[in-house]
Amino acid sequence: MSHVFPTYNRLEIELVSGKGTEVQDQNGTSYLDFISGIAVCNLGHSPSVVKEAVEEQMSKLWHVSNLFSITKQEEAATLLASASGLDAVFFCNSGAEANEAAIKLAKKHTGKTKILTFKQSFHGRTFATMSATGQEKIHSGFGPLLPTFEYLPYNDESALSKVKGEDVAAIMLEVIQGEGGVNPGTLSFLQAVEAKCREMNALLIIDEVQTGAGRSGLPFAYQHYSLDPDIVTVAKGIGSGFPVGAMLGKEALIPTFSPGTHGSTFGGNPLAMAAAKATMETIFDEGFLQDVQRKSVYFINKLNDQLIENPIVKEVKGIGFMIGISFHKEVKDIITELRDNGLLALPAGTHVVRLLPPLTVTDEELDRALHILISTINQHQSAEVY
Known part of the structure; x- marks a missing residue:
């Protein structure tokens, strides 16, 4: 029995180490962290x-x-x-x-x-x-x-x-x-x-x-x-x-x-x-913020381009690296599958996948995340059609 009040629906994984955007759990599995401690680790882990x-x-x-x-x-x-x-x-x-x-x-x-x-x-x-x-x-x-x-x-x-x-x-x-x-x-x-x-x-x-x-x-x-x-x-x-x-x-x-x-x-x-x-x-450095703007515009545009015709996706919304993907269905299973595929995301309500990557996320990490997101969402689209 835990001696901690059960005020959180905790996952069974424990994150034990991390650097930048990548974190590792107790089993050595690595993830891209697009939760960032719920918009806390803006400079990534262990800056x-x-x-x-x-x-x-x-x-x-x-x-x-x-x-x-x-x-x-x-x-x-x-x-x-x-x-x-x-x-x-x-x-x-x-x-x-x-x-x-x-x-x-x-x-x-x-x-x-x-x-x-x-x-x-x-x-x-x-x-x-x-x-x-x-x-x-x-x-x-x-x-x-x-x-x-x-x-x-x-x-x-x-x-x-x-x-x-x-x-x-x-x-x-x-x-x-x-x-x-x-x-x-x-x-x-x-x-x-x-x-x-x-x-x-x-x-x-x-x-x-x-x-x-x-x-x-x-x-x-x-x-x-x-x-x-x-x-x-x-x-x-x-x-x-x-x-x-x-x-x-x-x-x-x-x-x-x-x-x-x-x-x-x-x-x-x-x-x-x-x-x-x-x-x-x-x-608050101007050059740092300009890079955040560049990367986030790229990421949101790619999401829009690749999800615009997906029938289970309602819209991509947000500004900068506070991004929501709204669905015509509940997202609990999608978030679980994203995690299984190596990407940590969280909900915002029942129908929105929320993405909050570190502001220091690299271009390569954004592309990896895009691949996981698109392939996972497309699998759900195929299942819905079937």
């Missing part, structure tokens, strides 16, 4: 630049309280501010914690109580972020949720136009819904959300936990849409596997988060900041 930075910090100091100044925290915050155009950063340990901070900041700053989110969104599994999430399966069994969240249909400008309310503190969204199915927002919808925030004197919160840290080919996915958020949350890919989350905000919000209003024992500690700083210095 040397992060390993060296963490080892250097480990030889000096592991942890201190936030009662003390932490230089690497300031340096990491400067990188985030420069890449985002925002002004201040609160460090924590996860995306859910970053979203908790955003919810608190928005309510305290505006003095209002209601936050609008969207159906099929995902913002975390704490009680507040679970309440913010627009998916019934996340809510089930936990009794009454926090009453201050209201869910709107995503990409629906008509529903958005009908929103009224002086009590709305913020609208919170993902510009590409991840867990909800890899659903990119349309330009007109996202810009309408920002306009609605300004109309209601509410804050715009963008959850970049999965889409940030270069995954879209820009530092943050909202930058594809020329949006001007008040608050941005990020985690996952900024730490290369170290638990790092961050909430970014505009200068006007700084006085609201004064001493004693929020905190985190481990948030921004020296080891985490060493990992985050080294990760972001690499990812």
Whole structure:
């Protein structure tokens, strides 16, 4: 019997080693990892630049309280501010914690109580972020949720136009819904959300936990849409596997988060900041991001070219290396067969195969993955026809 709560549907394989895009299980079987720890290992597994930075910090100091100044925290915050155009950063340990901070900041700053989110969104599994999430399966069994969240249909400008309310503190969204199915927002919808925030004197919160840290080919996915958020949350890919989350905000919000209003024992500690700083210095480099854009455009175009006439495939969607292949059938068996054929992928809902390769994936690895994907999907097409 395991002494770990069964909160995850775990596979029978255990990944025991990895470098770059390739990982090995306990039996020595190798896989191309297009999960990346769910968009965490953006520099691949065991990136040397992060390993060296963490080892250097480990030889000096592991942890201190936030009662003390932490230089690497300031340096990491400067990188985030420069890449985002925002002004201040609160460090924590996860995306859910970053979203908790955003919810608190928005309510305290505006003095209002209601936050609008969207159906099929995902913002975390704490009680507040679970309440913010627009998916019934996340809510089930936990009794009454926090009453201050209201869910709107995503990409629906008509529903958005009908929103009224002086009590709305913020609208919170993902510009590409991840867990909800890899659903990119349309330009007109996202810009309408920002306009609605300004109309209601509410804050715009963008959850970049999965889409940030270069995954879209820009530092943050909202930058594809020329949006001007008040608050941005990020985690996952900024730490290369170290638990790092961050909430970014505009200068006007700084006085609201004064001493004693929020905190985190481990948030921004020296080891985490060493990992985050080294990760972001690499990812936010313009040449690095241009290469991500080149490779992802190539990969998405190849998927579209080779799957466009496949009758079981509905569409290929996403931006950068946050890609979904939507099917007219459930994808559980497809994901299992991809794994058997050497490619790790994951679902986004029941009908979407989600692909999140490391941003450092090579051209050769992309071609290998394409071969596995196309051959596996074509086998399913043949079985459906038969």
